[in-house]
Amino acid sequence: DSDELIEIQNYATANKASINEDMFGKYEGRNVIFVSMESLQSFVINEEMNGHVVTPFLNSLTQDQDTYYFSDFYHQTGLGKTSDSEFIVENGFLGSGNGAAFFTNGENTYTSLSQRLGENGYYTSVMHANNKSFWNRDRMYQSLNIDHFYDVDAYTIGEGQSVSWGMKDIPFFEQSAQILGQVEQPFATRLITLTNHHPFELEEQDKLIPEYDSNSGTLNRYFQTVRYMDESLKVFFEQLKANGVYDNSIIVMYGDHYGISELHHKAMAQYLGKEQLTAYDHALLQSVPMFIHIPGSNDGKEIATTSGQMDLRPTILHLLGISTASDVEFGNDLFSEEHPNFVPFRDGRVVTSDYVYTQDVCYDRATGEETTIDVCAPAMERAASVMHYSDQIISMDLLRFFEQNYETSHQKE
Numbered sequence: 001d002s003d004e005l006i007e008i009q010n011y012a013t014a015n016k017a018s019i020n021e022d023m024f025g026k027y028e029g030r031n032v033i034f035v036s037m038e039s040l041q042s043f044v045i046n047e048e049m050n051g052h053v054v055t056p057f058l059n060s061l062t063q064d065q066d067t068y069y070f071s072d073f074y075h076q077t078g079l080g081k082t083s084d085s086e087f088i089v090e091n092g093f094l095g096s097g098n099g100a101a102f103f104t105n106g107e108n109t110y111t112s113l114s115q116r117l118g119e120n121g122y123y124t125s126v127m128h129a130n131n132k133s134f135w136n137r138d139r140m141y142q143s144l145n146i147d148h149f150y151d152v153d154a155y156t157i158g159e160g161q162s163v164s165w166g167m168k169d170i171p172f173f174e175q176s177a178q179i180l181g182q183v184e185q186p187f188a189t190r191l192i193t194l195t196n197h198h199p200f201e202l203e204e205q206d207k208l209i210p211e212y213d214s215n216s217g218t219l220n221r222y223f224q225t226v227r228y229m230d231e232s233l234k235v236f237f238e239q240l241k242a243n244g245v246y247d248n249s250i251i252v253m254y255g256d257h258y259g260i261s262e263l264h265h266k267a268m269a270q271y272l273g274k275e276q277l278t279a280y281d282h283a284l285l286q287s288v289p290m291f292i293h294i295p296g297s298n299d300g301k302e303i304a305t306t307s308g309q310m311d312l313r314p315t316i317l318h319l320l321g322i323s324t325a326s327d328v329e330f331g332n333d334l335f336s337e338e339h340p341n342f343v344p345f346r347d348g349r350v351v352t353s354d355y356v357y358t359q360d361v362c363y364d365r366a367t368g369e370e371t372t373i374d375v376c377a378p379a380m381e382r383a384a385s386v387m388h389y390s391d392q393i394i395s396m397d398l399l400r401f402f403e404q405n406y407e408t409s410h411q412k413e
């Protein structure tokens with residue numbers, strides 16, 4: 001046993017929001033389809049670029065009767081980019097502060113979302129048309145107890161179906177849906193898109209809107225590749241409906257991390273119609289869209305809870321009726337009345353419903369103006385604990401102790 005783990009487990013348990021009784025287990029037995037939307041940020045949602053709608057399909061979901069749209073949701077990734085977002089969603093705590101945990105700690109023991117789903121009868125997988133060793137995924141997915149990785153070898157990339165980093169999103173979703181129509185149910189999977197990745201390149205026939213007109217080619221092309229990805233998501237939904245998987249599934253979609261870095265601040269300011277961007281603006285620009293689409297739920301709405309990728313693990317497990325009460329995780333159920341409206345970023349920044357803490361300054365979100373640091377202090381302290389404990393779990397491989405206890409207690413039952 002480990003004293004460090006006991007302390008962390010106590011902290012995690014003491015900071016867990018209560019469950020929402022009405023939502024817990026409401027969708028027990030449904031398949032879960034996560035879609036990691038490459039580099040997608042919230043600033044394009046329900047907006048136009050020079051008169052062109054950028055995300056028509058996702059915009060329709062923000063108004064959809066079967067979709068919960070989370071409009072103040074943030075990525076929490078660091079240097080590990082896509083892999084960090086996977087790490088956070090799987091584990092419910094932050095990735096490493098000085099590298100990609102997928103590389104540095106790919107052989108640790110984890111109590112992942114996929115593992116919990118597997119214990120509850122789910123067939124778990126990841127679908128991503130890239131080489132299996134990119135981000136050390138092949139090794140890490142074993143540690144996360146993911147049953148199968150549909151990597152590039154699971155796909156047939158025909159003439160004209162590849163651009164830039166690899167397989168285009170539309171054929172990727174078409175072939176993925178075909179596979180999902182055949183695997184045993186219930187399944188849980190994560191599809192990772194690729195086309196909307198820097199340097200944001202497309203072939204002519206896939207450009208559905210023109211480029212933007214700033215001095216940043218990166219931002220200019222970004223709108224086009226986002227528009228293409230949006231189209232691919234629409235195709236995916238159609239395919240899932242056609243093969244019968246749709247009705248018995250929950251589809252969770254989230255942006256993995258920012259696509260436009262602070263290097264492009266001038267062009268971003270132009271697009272947003274601002275003179276210049278401040279540290280406060282840059283923090284809020286880390287918002288990524290998140291949707292929980294539940295066919296037949298008929299309860300869809302916008303939810304403005306201030307939340308982040310860490311919150312997905314408990315939220316989804318609870319919808320399926322799987323308890324996380326004893327799990328070491330720091331996210332909170334997004335349907336809980338007690339959600340803390342708090343997001344720690346991996347670099348020390350903190351966003352709450354009321355405040356933003358960045359670069360040693362505390363801002364009031366009601367005015368966007370600087371305010372006294374005291375009002376940010378409780379959130380800063382909480383963020384420091386989450387960062388510190390996440391680092392400890394990773395660097396000392398602490399969940400190997402948790403897993404021993406968990407297995408013993410389950411054998412006794």
Ligand code: GP9
Nearest residue numbers: 080081082083130134192
């Ligand atoms: C690569 C894809 C992109 O497989 O996940 O990785 P990123 O550069 O966004 O971390």
Ligand code: MN
Nearest residue numbers: 038039082256
């Ligand atoms: Mn990515």
